[in-house]
Amino acid sequence: MPELVIPDRKYMGTPATAPGPSGPQMLPAFAAIRRDPLQYLNHIWQTYGDVAQFPIPRPPSYLVSHPDAVKRVLVDRPREYSKETIQYKALSLVTGSGLLTALDPPWKEHRLMLQPAFHPRQLEPLVQQVESGVQRLLAQWSDLPDGALVDIEQAMLRVALETVGHALFTEDLSGDAAELTSATLDALEVVVARARVPITPPAWMPTPANRRLRRANTTLDAAVSRLVAARREGQSSSTPDVLDLLIAARNSDGQPLTEREIRDEIVTFIVAGHETVAAALTWSWALLAAHPQIQDQLHDEVSAAVTADALSLDQLSDLPFTRACVDEALRLYPPAWLITRKALSDDELAGAQIPAGALIIMSPWLVHRHPDFWSEPDSFIPSRFIDGSITRHAFIPFGNGLRLCIGRDFAYAEAIAVVARLATRFQLRYPEGKIIPDVNPSVTMRPIGGLHLQVSARGE
Ligand code: HEM
Numbered sequence: 001m002p003e004l005v006i007p008d009r010k011y012m013g014t015p016a017t018a019p020g021p022s023g024p025q026m027l028p029a030f031a032a033i034r035r036d037p038l039q040y041l042n043h044i045w046q047t048y049g050d051v052a053q054f055p056i057p058r059p060p061s062y063l064v065s066h067p068d069a070v071k072r073v074l075v076d077r078p079r080e081y082s083k084e085t086i087q088y089k090a091l092s093l094v095t096g097s098g099l100l101t102a103l104d105p106p107w108k109e110h111r112l113m114l115q116p117a118f119h120p121r122q123l124e125p126l127v128q129q130v131e132s133g134v135q136r137l138l139a140q141w142s143d144l145p146d147g148a149l150v151d152i153e154q155a156m157l158r159v160a161l162e163t164v165g166h167a168l169f170t171e172d173l174s175g176d177a178a179e180l181t182s183a184t185l186d187a188l189e190v191v192v193a194r195a196r197v198p199i200t201p202p203a204w205m206p207t208p209a210n211r212r213l214r215r216a217n218t219t220l221d222a223a224v225s226r227l228v229a230a231r232r233e234g235q236s237s238s239t240p241d242v243l244d245l246l247i248a249a250r251n252s253d254g255q256p257l258t259e260r261e262i263r264d265e266i267v268t269f270i271v272a273g274h275e276t277v278a279a280a281l282t283w284s285w286a287l288l289a290a291h292p293q294i295q296d297q298l299h300d301e302v303s304a305a306v307t308a309d310a311l312s313l314d315q316l317s318d319l320p321f322t323r324a325c326v327d328e329a330l331r332l333y334p335p336a337w338l339i340t341r342k343a344l345s346d347d348e349l350a351g352a353q354i355p356a357g358a359l360i361i362m363s364p365w366l367v368h369r370h371p372d373f374w375s376e377p378d379s380f381i382p383s384r385f386i387d388g389s390i391t392r393h394a395f396i397p398f399g400n401g402l403r404l405c406i407g408r409d410f411a412y413a414e415a416i417a418v419v420a421r422l423a424t425r426f427q428l429r430y431p432e433g434k435i436i437p438d439v440n441p442s443v444t445m446r447p448i449g450g451l452h453l454q455v456s457a458r459g460e
Contacts, residue, residue: 012057018352020044020053038337038365038441045366051352059342061359062352065366067373067394069350073341073360075393075401079104081341083403085359088340090194091271093203093213094187096260098268099406111406113249113257114265117242118406122167123413124313125239129166130414131311133159134421141426141455149431152451153282156418160278163414168269169227170241176230180223184270187216192443224263242269271443273407276335279444280397280415282451283333284326286436287380288419289428289453294382298322299427299458302420316416322423324385326415330397332380334364335444339399364396365441428453 009016011023021029021044033040041063044052050066064070073081082103092101099110137155144150161181169177190213203210231247240248246262257265288295298321305318316323343358354360369377373394375384384390398405405411422428431454437447 009055011055011060014057014060014355016053016055017060017354018051018053018062019048021048021055023055026055036441038363038439041361041363041366051350053352059357059359060355061361062349062354063361063363063366064349065363065370066350067367067370067391067396070362070367070396071393071400072347072349073362074339074396074399074403077347078402080344080347081360082344083340084342085340087338090191093191094184094217095268095271096264098264100268100272109251110261110265113251114245114406117245118410120313120409123409126163126167126410127311127313127316127413127417130159130163130417131421133162134418138421138425142457144455146456147454149452150455152285152428152453153278153447154450156281156285157275157278159418160274160281160414163277164270164273166241167273167410168242168266170239176223176227180220180227180266181270183216183219183223184267185274187213187220188271188443190216220267221263224266225259228259228262242266269407272405273410275444277411277414279333279335279446280326280330280411281418282447283335283445284329284415284419285422285428285453286447286451287329287332288325288423289430290436291380292427292429294325294380295423295427298325298419299423302424306420306424311417311421313413316413316420319416319420320386321382322416322420323412324382326412326419327385327395328380328382331368331374331395332378333439333445334368334397336397336399336405337365337441337445338363339396367394367396370394425458427456427458429456430454 009022029040044054044063045065048063050064050069052063052065054061054063064073083101084103088101095101097103097106099107099114102110137159141148141150165177165181190209193209203213227243228247231243243262243266246257246265249257251257288298301319301321306315308315339362341360341362343354343356343360345356347354349360368374371377373391393400398408398411431452434452437449437451440446440448
């Protein structure tokens with residue numbers, strides 16, 4: 001990167017402490033940001049380097065892209081950087097004070113209470129559940145003519161929703177779980193649409209979007225109430241699911257979670273654990289279909305390691321290349337492409353003075369392509385995750401430090417199981433003339449126009 005001189009600028013009394021675009025340059029950029037925020041961030045990084053400042057006075061806002069500086073924020077000084085940011089405030093309109101958006105307190109206490117739900121022993125039933133979801137998909141695909149075009153993104157969204165739904169509620173026959181899930185996704189859509197418009201009416205104004213959000217939240221509250229009441233009346237599932245664990249959880253004073261707290265955690269898990277995993281799976285296939293030799297290598301690994309009819313948790317650790325393919329997809333298309341924090345005290349990041357109150361914007365998409373840490377950063381090379389050459393803190397698809405994703409092992413188990421199962425039986429490729437779709441960065445990274453691949457059965 002070229003050496004950059006920090007211009008002598010001030011934004012309404014806030015001095016510039018890092019290079020970045022000027023106010024007049026920023027105005028015409030708003031349309032570009034709305035159209036493709038990721039490309040814009042990439043442009044800012046390429047032009048101004050590892051710490052860039054936007055011409056915004058309140059709060060002073062920085063794009064931080066150097067892995068060492070990101071590590072300082074997330075791992076070395078997590079208590080000096082809070083989640084009190086615009087991004088998380090918007091999300092909390094749906095998730096309330098669930099784990100993802102919670103400030104500390106009460107975050108730490110809740111994390112300790114919820115950790116048992118993500119213990120490795122919970123993963124075995126998860127793999128069994130994934131297995132039955134994938135078997136349904138395999139049966140559908142087996143009925144298709146050779147080379148049929150399949151909407152892979154929708155298929156992966158369905159598998160991911162079934163899996164997270166099952167982990168939360170096992171089999172809920174009342175339909176409340178289904179209602180709760182669809183209301184959560186509805187509310188999320190409103191919040192995402194709001195974030196795309198620079199000026200949004202306050203939440204109390206009766207605009208159509210706000211009314212839709214309120215309706216979805218009312219449905220959510222009622223469905224959670226009924227689900228919790230039914231469980232308290234003894235309709236427990238055979239193996240404890242996340243809802244059972246939330247109802248049984250006690251804080252350090254021996255107090256159970258309130259109904260509101262249970263609602264917020266359930267909604268958080270649906271928001272955090274559905275589209276993210278589906279995106280990881282979709283982009284894994286988008287990349288594997290573009291690299292048939294790598295797809296064949298993955299197929300060979302799975303065929304050699306998995307002989308039993310049903311996949312088990314143990315077998316997943318015998319699939320290092322499959323995991324490497326998922327990792328490489330997470331590197332190139334990190335579903336959570338934006339992580340933000342608010343600086344609580346003055347600091348220095350990659351040589352730039354950061355004032356208390358500043359907004360720190362970090363994008364795993366950029367960190368994962370930093371040329372000092374990744375060779376051929378834009379290429380799909382899964383083997384880099386096997387030969388031990390990666391620098392751990394330059395790979396942050398699940399965040400890092402104290403607020404590392406609680407669902408990371410859950411996501412890996414699910415993604416590896418789905419990719420492995422589908423790869424043993426089918427080959428996926430692009431129709432003639434089609435290539436990897438462009439990306440639409442929303443809550444997660446979605447392929448523009450979806451992902452439609454041709455599916456052919458592999459010979460036994
Ligand atoms: C490929 C899939 C996934 C990706 C890429 C992903 C990504 C992330 C990232 C980047 C964070 C940290 C955000 C930050 O520091 O600001 C996070 C946190 C979190 N994730 Fe995930 N996630 C995935 C799957 C899941 C699943 C399956 C669940 C639950 C079922 C989940 C639940 C959470 C929760 C509750 C947090 C907040 C943790 C805390 O602050 O204590 N995630 N995730």
